[in-house]
Amino acid sequence: MQFDWRDAGVEPPLEDILSDPIVGLVARRDGLSTGDIRSAVFQARNALSQRRSKGMRVTPEELVKA
Secondary structure (H helix, E strand, O other), rough: OOOOOOOEEEEEEHHHHHHHHHHHHHHHHHOOOOOHHHHHHHHHHHHHHHHOOOOOOOOOOHHHHH
């Protein structure tokens, strides 16, 4: 399925991003695997979900610490 990712509010699925060869090259250069990136995204997603369910505001800095 093709989407125009330039439209605001539309984001590609994480797996699409991680399967991009350029993303893989940059990750490897930085000493990361796609598994590392996937894990960080899921940890941030879970932290955000937990804080929102408690009615807490979340800043980007808090997600980095999660």
